[in-house]
Amino acid sequence: MKSYGQFCGLARSLDTVGDRWNLLIVRQLLIGPARYGDLRAGLPGLATNLLADRLRDLESAGVVRREVATEGNAVAYALTEWGAELREPIEALIRWSTPLMVEGPRTDHFDPGWLHVALPALLRERAPGRRTVTIGLAVDGAPLLLRFSRSGPTVEAADGRAVDATVRTSAHVLLGLAAGALTLADAQAWGAVEVEGDLDAVREVLAGAA
Structure with a gap:
């Protein structure tokens, strides 16, 4: 090398x-x-x-x-x-990338599996008020689970377990919410996010910037 x-x-x-x-x-x-x-x-x-x-x-x-x-x-x-x-420096680079992600994917490829690393990196500092929040995600049609407990956020494969709410959106919008660059209220007003179930649970982890 x-x-x-x-x-x-x-x-x-x-x-x-x-x-x-x-x-x-x-x-x-x-x-x-x-x-x-x-x-x-x-x-x-x-x-x-x-x-x-x-x-x-x-x-x-x-x-x-x-x-x-x-x-x-x-x-x-x-x-x-x-x-x-290397998780720590990679997560720091993901957080640092927020201004570079604002313009969206353009023609770049996206794999929903990458959210397993990106979402915990962006949500690490947030702490939900309840003990555990489990959100079902349908990101560009791909099903995932976002689980947020006192030990922090994780993204897992969807396995049919009960969830507090389900969020349907695009990768661009979801990453914007997780980074705090977009508010949940604005995303809903634009029709860029659909939420089924406990809206308060979604707000606890994906409320976005104030």
């Missing part, structure tokens, strides 16, 4: 994860361990040979490890304990 040749924590961090695609591979593995094919599917535009190279580099650096997949004998990739510590 290329090196900046500087005895600086930032430079050495970038030596390890600063190459193109590396942090997006880490983003995918923050969602959970993944097989090679799953990583390719979650990283559109990344050539298979480059993915193999990046995984090899990250594994050599101690960021990624291989393990046996939960189903079958296939190999899955997972973050090491040290690699998982």
